[in-house]
Amino acid sequence: MKQVALHQPYWYLCIVIWLWAGTTTAQTISGKITDETGQALPGVNILEKGTSNGTSTGIDGTYNLAVSSNNAVLLVSFIGYLTQEITVGNQTSINFQLVPDEALLNEVVVVGYGTQKKKDLTGSIASANLAAFKEAPNVSILQSLKGSLPGLTISQTNRPGQEASINIRGTSTLNGNTAPLIIVDGIIFSGRLSDINPADVANVDVLKDPSSKAVYGSQAANGVVLVTTKTGRLAQKPTITYSTNYAISSPTVDARLLNREEFLEKVRNIEYRNAYTQASGYTEQNPAWTFANSDFLPPNIAGANTTNDFDWFGSLTQNSLIQNHSLGLSGGSDKTNYFLSAGYTNEKGYIKNDDYKRYTVRINLDNAITKWLTIGVNTSGAFTDFSGDAPSVDNIVTTSPLVTPTDANGDWVINPIGDFNVNPFLNSLADNYEVQSRLVGNFYTILKVPSIPGLSYRVNFGNNLKYFKTYSSTPYGAGRTGEAFKNDATQYEQTLDNILNYVQSFGKHNINVTAVYGYNTADFNRTVARGTGFSDLNLSYNNLALAEIQKIDSEAWDESLLYQVGSLAYNYDSRYLFKATVRRDGFSGFSQNNKTGIFPSVGVGWVVSEEKFFNLPAVDFFKIRGSYGENGNKVARYSSLARVLAEESSKYVFGDGGSTSIGRSVSTLANTNLRWERTEGYNIGVDFAFFKNRIDGNVEYYYSNTNDLLWSQVLPQTSGFANVLTNIGELNNTGIEFLLHAIPVKSKDFNWDVTVNFSRNKNKIVRLLGEDLNQDGKEDDLIASGLFIGRPIGTIYNYEVDGLWGLEDGRLTGFDPGSYKVVDQDGDGKISPDKDRVILGQREPDYTFGIQSTLSYKSFTFRFFINSFQGGKDGYLAANHLNGYNNTKGNASNSNSFNFAQYWSPNNPNAKYSNPWVGTPVPGARNYFQRNFTRLQDASLSYNLNDALLEKLNIQSMKFFVSAKNPFTLTQWEGWDPETGQGVSSFQPFPVMKSYSLGLELSF
């Protein structure tokens, strides 16, 4: 034991040494452990019961263990096998043959308030293959789920620490919440999944179909993501795992701001009527014209006369660096198991100062105090740090290459281009502190009623406390009079679940009954103090009373949810499956008349392959299942109430030397009938396994219908109100998904494993207000809200653009050369919104697919993952438009833009993008393009150290890996990224990054 410690210089392992050092050696046992067929089993845990003294078997299945006395009892455990106990007595050699644990071989999934064997499921639940993304430098667990599960869409991110959005099986709401419900270790999790250390996560299961979701009733319409963190295992010797990776990232696109020459050319193009000669059709430069005749402000005119070519984007961006470290300790005695971990992530952003740091700690403990009482705890802390203000990207883009950030004396230039745009470097000089802390303490008790086997009662008590602190001060704020603020917020959530569970088998009849009664509350408080006008900021944000103008602001809310659930699962011989649940929910945010709702579900399944008549030898498993259920969607709190607000803009001071009068006005209308949005639907699925499980997978078809859609109805503002939240109409989603997993090659040295997933979702509005006011015999669309009967939510209804107007074209009134040639659909010679807009397509993709593959040869493993979104005929559309010029000639001339877009000019008459500074009478006209892409999202190569070497080093396993993220993307889309939908616009230029990383994983 001490030998091991010598190999490890890290102080934090002292605790482990301490754990191990308490044993005295009295007797040494050796032996060999084999499986049911007599093959040697490496990696089996052998533990002296009641101590932490243990070892594991080597490659040949042998072990040596020194035990304290001959009263010692050995616990032998291995995943997939039943744990065995044996008293040492005076034996010195003990061999074991382990017996497979049938229960464990049947994969178990988390289903909400319990678990179920995967083969007994009647609904559609997808379990993530986290191992496939283990080598990727993923800061968030979401990145490991992205694209890998059918029906689950996770958005692309482009900022450090950014939380991706999740969508499951299409959008089932208009204005309701679209995010799925996230449950971590059985408790509702309202924070950022990116605050969880990916190394702590054991499983992620996704509930997709209405019946599986129904157990979470009112919040489940958008799907449920169940995250289970790691635990130790009973009778397992302590294992320490350390993993780390370093990644370097750079943008996936090679974008930069226009350099000096390109910038000057742009200004000539803006002024083409003067800078070029009319005789040449504005293609030859006019020698009489100089930049002094342009809209340039003096600094740019001066800059034009120098050789200045300052790269503002280049100097405020950098290669991004990510480092991850994770340390875990897990193990267990006969009564207690534990998992402890600590993680550290540091991500340096592409934009300087756009950094993210995360520290996480976790302790998961489970202790059987008596035969009938178990208590446990899942606690964790996540501390994220976003401190440091990034330079304003808008100002970076605005600033011209002809000017420099500092003057001849080396002092910062405040307004480099001479207008009110501030030097982007100044922003990053703020003293900024931005930290979010989350503390989670979930405590549980399980009581097993001895006289009624199978009956247990569990109480979960979940506590979640979050602190948000944003403090900042900058002498450059508030027009350089100095600005500082402190923004403190806390949120506390509490969950209490009472879960009564009865599991029993009567012959071939197996039942599992669950009843739940619980609540969930949240309480939020915020205080903001802000000061402007400081004589100095030597005390930074710590003494805001020094400000001449002091503002305070505060915010508070609470909400509560109450629920009862009953569920019954029954199967006969694991052949005929049945499950029914009913949930009743109450939520404070609904109107007085509609506080509660009831959400039922039912599912059935038939494992055809279990039938006696079934004898297709190639088919190992074949199950048909179907389910039906109802789910709900909540609204934001206070949505049904009218609000009277006292806004900052409603304050006034009467007379000279007067003081502040506070104004108030009604800001929203009440809706006393606001109720749950209800989604009902069914799911039909087939699970199969062929050829000795070499091929397996599932196919799902689903249909869901949402009624009483939460909808922010657009009102004529003649009423004084812009909209009101209400329930209307009907929306449906249908889709097909499949997941196919195959092992084409399986041999001693070489294995090849491939998984393909495919999803296709069709979204359609069935009914809206049910009115036919124009009396055409069909229900009216809600054009003002962009909603059309029979079409998807993301329908694009806009002007059709047919290229750009040229210099010589006979243009419609109000259009300049270089503006969009908007199609006059009705041919009346003018463009009007009611007559000339048409349906152009939709934003939703037609289908998506992912391919994951793992190839391993001896100690090498190569994995890759391809993700693809396809729009079909007219789907996955987005506008791509050059902007960022603030639309006036003066701003366009003085500020810069990115170099992707070839915009119209007389010298470039066939450009794809309109000239962004010319006038158009239809400012909303845009050109739409498909965002279709196929991306190599992840690729990794890892090497496992061979056993001989491991044994020499006395460690369990050691792995080195290299990986790449987003190295290649195939797309026709121009600009920043198809997946984020950022086009050639210079607005918010945050690129999607590609990264290459190097990592190590070690356990002993």
Added chain:
Amino acid sequence: MKNTIKILLLAGALFASVGCNEEEFLNEVPKDFYSPQNSYITEANFNAALTDLYARVRAIQSVNGGADFYSEVLGTDLAFNARLDNARIGDYNSSIITQGTIPRYHWLSWYKIISNANTIIGRLPLSQVSEARQKVIGAEAKLFRAWSYRQLVHLFGGVPLILDEATTPKSDYSRASKEAVLNQILADATEAATNLPNVATAVDGRLNKAVANHLLAETYIVVKDYDKAIAAATEVIQNSGLSLMTARFGSLRNQPGDVFYDLFRVGNQNRKAGNLEAIWVIQYELDIIGGVLTSAGSSMNQQERTIAPAVFSIVDPDGKPSMNKNLSASTLNSGGRGVSFVQPTDYWTYEIWGLNPTADNRIVTSTDIRTSQYNIVRDFKYNNPASPNFFGKSLIDFPANNWKAQRWRWYPYPSKITTPGQHPAGVLDDPALQTLKSIAGATFRDMYMIRLPETYFLRAEAYLLKGDAAKAAEDLNVVRNRAKATPVTPGEVTLDYILDERARELIFEEDRRVTLQRMGKLVERVRKYNPLNKANIRDHHALFPIPFSEIEANKDAKLEQNPGY
């Protein structure tokens, strides 16, 4: 068995701990905002509701860029987009359109005031406010409603007439006749004229009897009841304790200038400051929350920024910046920190003063103090010590290259839009040099909504339309005499003359667009005087279009569009 009992006891205890009253548990009580039920009870509540209306009018008329992009003057006979491009009403056909932001901004903003006023009026009888105070508060809210309808009816024509609080969603509005809207203005303003206090006793900045009578005078002209118009105007002129300022007063009275200059200096607008001709003054208070006027980045009245020329952008013939340190300054020469968006037309700069635009007009000989060197700045002198060849020399004698190419960089401007020497310290880059930071650009004083000369102009208009040109001339001459201008003769008085006189006196104070649209003169005078818009204004631009968003969302009834759109 013992264990079973223990377990059942423990389970029972845990279970009982969540037992609660469901109704109470799910009851929702907002923590940080009010509801209409608890917010319109006391007099203080209603005062807060009225305060909101003052803040909203201020936002529309000045904070938010003079009713959005200075549409109250841009594209009229008085001003045009200095940059000569299509934006900022450079082209009526791409700005004043059904989906345009400008008509929509006006419609939404004034209807929100009407909605909020209706809530006050509707909830007042149910409140704890005494009957006597109900009358005053109700009158104040009704005058806001009348003022809003005045804006809407002149900009859009007959508009939906809404007089009750909306408590449920509505989308069945239809247009009332113009007469119905005008009659409602008259009814509301009459009630206000009866119940509101006199301007002398009203708190500075608040609506008063004179505002109501002024609005009555204007509206009676529109309904062609000239006698009532004259009576209402006379009530303002004779019986309200108002009179034109004729002697120097206020914060800069001891510095060179004249009384017209004094009217627009910092601190000189409110009655308590000695100003006896102010009828309704939009309030700004330096660095007091709600005063809006702060150097700390909150919204301000941006007249200086948009109207004053961007002299800092000029580069002298030697290639040196025109201004010291390349910064505009708090001086008459610089005009504060302008960026040249709203340029007065030659009609205002020269014609109404009898000047020739092509002549050297740096020295004006007129006796009319409104065109004195203090009130219209007609020269710009280079001010960069680092350029000794041009320091102190006139731009007109030594024209800059980039000024020759782009005349927007400098043009004569009225000094009422800036506050020379009175910019607050927070916007000064260097107090000794009076240079300004680029965040400057606000006009740091209270703003007139109505000033007594306008009431004289209304009465003159009523007399003229009634056929009494002599009386009309008399009223015009009250204002002209104060300005030391030559009196006008009755034979010279026409509606156009009155508009000229309004331009001389009230530029960048009156809502010129409303005046012109009210008088049916917009298209005619834009074609005559506006160099940029004369070619693109069309007959239908005499009225704004009803915003398309309103027509579209108003699904249960048809909102008729104005013809031509």
